[in-house]
Amino acid sequence: MKPKLKAKHVAIIIFAFIIVYSFIISNFAPYDPTRWNTVPRDQPPSLKYPFGTTSLGQDLFWLCSLALKNSISMAVLTSTIGVVIALLLGIIAGYVRGRAFAAMTFIIDSFCVIPALPILVLIFSLIRESLSPLLIALWIAVFSWAWPSRYVRSVVLSLRERGFTYVARFSGYGLIDLIRYHYLPYIFGLIVMSFFNIMIWAIGIETTLAIFGLISLAEPTLGLIIFWAMNYQAIPRNIWWWVFFPTLLLILLCVSLYFILLDLYRKYVLGLSQ
Amino acid sequence: MPSHLGIRSSVKIVARNVLTWILRRLIVTILVVLIGLTLLFVATRISPRDPASELIGRITGYGGGLSGEELENMRRVVLQLYGLDKPIHEQYLDFLKGVLTWNFGPSLAFFPSQVQDIISRNIWWTILLMITTLVISWAAGILLGVLASYFERSRLSKAFLVLSSALYPLPYVILALVLFMIFSILIPIYKGVGGTGFVQPSLSWDFVLAVISRAWLPALSLIVLWIAMWFLTTYLLGLSLKREDYIFYAEVRGLSRGNIVLGYMGKNVLLPQITALILNLGNMFSGALVTEYMFSYPGLGYLMMLALQRADFNLLLGICSYSIVGVAVAGLILDTIYPLIDPRIRYGFKE
Numbered sequence: 360m361k362p363k364l365k366a367k368h369v370a371i372i373i374f375a376f377i378i379v380y381s382f383i384i385s386n387f388a389p390y391d392p393t394r395w396n397t398v399p400r401d402q403p404p405s406l407k408y409p410f411g412t413t414s415l416g417q418d419l420f421w422l423c424s425l426a427l428k429n430s431i432s433m434a435v436l437t438s439t440i441g442v443v444i445a446l447l448l449g450i451i452a453g454y455v456r457g458r459a460f461a462a463m464t465f466i467i468d469s470f471c472v473i474p475a476l477p478i479l480v481l482i483f484s485l486i487r488e489s490l491s492p493l494l495i496a497l498w499i500a501v502f503s504w505a506w507p508s509r510y511v512r513s514v515v516l517s518l519r520e521r522g523f524t525y526v527a528r529f530s531g532y533g534l535i536d537l538i539r540y541h542y543l544p545y546i547f548g549l550i551v552m553s554f555f556n557i558m559i560w561a562i563g564i565e566t567t568l569a570i571f572g573l574i575s576l577a578e579p580t581l582g583l584i585i586f587w588a589m590n591y592q593a594i595p596r597n598i599w600w601w602v603f604f605p606t607l608l609l610i611l612l613c614v615s616l617y618f619i620l621l622d623l624y625r626k627y628v629l630g631l632s633q
Numbered sequence: 634m635p636s637h638l639g640i641r642s643s644v645k646i647v648a649r650n651v652l653t654w655i656l657r658r659l660i661v662t663i664l665v666v667l668i669g670l671t672l673l674f675v676a677t678r679i680s681p682r683d684p685a686s687e688l689i690g691r692i693t694g695y696g697g698g699l700s701g702e703e704l705e706n707m708r709r710v711v712l713q714l715y716g717l718d719k720p721i722h723e724q725y726l727d728f729l730k731g732v733l734t735w736n737f738g739p740s741l742a743f744f745p746s747q748v749q750d751i752i753s754r755n756i757w758w759t760i761l762l763m764i765t766t767l768v769i770s771w772a773a774g775i776l777l778g779v780l781a782s783y784f785e786r787s788r789l790s791k792a793f794l795v796l797s798s799a800l801y802p803l804p805y806v807i808l809a810l811v812l813f814m815i816f817s818i819l820i821p822i823y824k825g826v827g828g829t830g831f832v833q834p835s836l837s838w839d840f841v842l843a844v845i846s847r848a849w850l851p852a853l854s855l856i857v858l859w860i861a862m863w864f865l866t867t868y869l870l871g872l873s874l875k876r877e878d879y880i881f882y883a884e885v886r887g888l889s890r891g892n893i894v895l896g897y898m899g900k901n902v903l904l905p906q907i908t909a910l911i912l913n914l915g916n917m918f919s920g921a922l923v924t925e926y927m928f929s930y931p932g933l934g935y936l937m938m939l940a941l942q943r944a945d946f947n948l949l950l951g952i953c954s955y956s957i958v959g960v961a962v963a964g965l966i967l968d969t970i971y972p973l974i975d976p977r978i979r980y981g982f983k984e
Contacts, residue, residue: 481673485682563806563807566804570927610807
């Protein structure tokens with residue numbers, strides 16, 4: 360049988376390229392890519408400037424590399440916080456009974472239907488002056504954990520009534536050990552998937568807020584590059600590369616992450632190993 | 634219903650239960666709206682931004698030297714207009730009274746227009762855009778999803794699957810940007826942004842044409858994204874439905890394919906998708922916000938961004954009140970007609 364190139368392989372290769380480009384290549388920038396007027400302005404893509412240059416005199420190839428690194432780092436930070444909250448609240452909501460259960464369910468369900476973007480737009484424009492990368496990640500994470508938490512809760516709910524839970528409890532396992540040795544293996548796949556899911560979502564939210572002009576950081580992100588490009592009327596002035604390359608990188612990043620996520624879904628949820 | 638009761642008393646009990654349920658649901662809706670509005674109010678009042686000094690900053694920015702006393706006077710007048718000079722609990726009561734009477738006071742960004750005049754001028758743009766795109770994408774996505782899952786081996790349905798899997802994870806803002814670039818650089822046919830000016834909303838062809846010439850690209854971008862979403866979820870539902878015994882039985886009975894796809898699978902897919910529709914109502918406002926900002930489309934989302942940029946809290950609270958009430962009422966209506974669509978739904982009636 361011929362080995363067939365599948366979507367997931369393409370996705371993994373693209374993702375590997377993105378990681379190399381952002382986390383390794385960005386360290387070899389010959390000049391500070393964020394500084395203005397280091398290169399000629401408005402140059403279209405050429406051999407010397409593969410992605411062209413901006414109207415501010417920045418080399419887009421190096422700028423995008425740094426911005427991609429920042430975007431990914433921010434998404435990973437958001438995702439980590441979100442997954443931890445989801446895991447904690449999900450396990451608690453699945454484990455407690457009675458009133459506490461109802462209260463937890465109410466909180467989780469409310470956060471599921473609250474529209475995150477308008478609220479974040481509101482918050483960010485009211486406290487724009489005091490935003491740091493950590494604070495941005497934290498605020499985005501506040502709205503990210505609800506759906507994963509629901510999944511974790513439903514898994515724990517079903518595990519709680521299984522025989523091995525009682526055996527473990529009667530054998531003297533504490534709650535922490537029970538979760539660690541008996542529940543986590545069941546939840547693990549879910550956690551990994553949630554991590555990717557939140558990451559894709561967080562990249563989108565961060566980009567949207569940046570394009571809205573609500574995130575003003577010294578460190579560039581892909582969304583911020585697009586924001587500056589739109590601010591300098593790049594599309595009407597036909598400087599398409601200024602918008603095109605960050606957009607392309609974002610699309611590649613999101614789609615490759617999603618296809619990896621789909622593969623994880625097949626592996627962990629549907630139990631198909633191929 | 635217990636059989637020993639007569640029909641008339643059964644009907645009475647049902648009617649009472651339904652009324653009780655609607656009443657309870659109404660109270661919950663009002664509570665949700667109240668909590669939302671209160672949080673909103675608190676957020677604007679604890680914000681470090683000061684609308685009065687931002688407005689005065691803008692005015693003095695145009696030139697014209699003003700003395701300190703004049704500035705102080707101006708500031709006091711602005712605060713009074715806003716009602717910001719009163720103690721905080723009175724401001725809150727005024728705000729609630731404003732919501733009840735649908736009167737949010739003057740807007741500072743568009744002084745001296747009243748907030749509700751501005752909103753009623755712009756709201757139809759949003760409503761028309763959202764309803765059209767939602768109906769089209771929901772119907773088309775579900776229809777395509779059912780067809781694709783029934784004919785899962787066909788090449789077309791596989792192509793659709795890959796395409797929508799690639800579109801689905803994209804942030805909407807990126808999709809809008811890509812479409813905007815395509816239709817303004819590659820094929821320059823979209824001239825909606827800027828220039829056209831605002832047309833007064835009315836039930837005339839001019840208004841409809843103005844909306845269409847401005848709205849087709851925002852609408853297209855929303856439809857593309859949402860079709861991908863409804864298609865994918867319907868496809869997955871359809872795949873599991875297809876393995877059900879009654880579909881097999883229908884095939885063995887020799888029912889037509891159209892009947893199986895629409896009558897058997899379509900109907901059963903519809904129910905969870907209506908639930909999903911209810912859950913997604915809040916997210917629709919996110920869609921509106923991004924679309925209108927990206928395409929400078931003169932709806933509520935665009936107004937909200939303007940209000941935020943200029944710290945126009947009256948306008949902001951007005952728009953958010955409209956959105957919160959709108960989403961809550963839409964959810965209430967959908968929830969109320971839900972049992973008519975799905976007879977299995979029970980809302981915990983007691984006999």
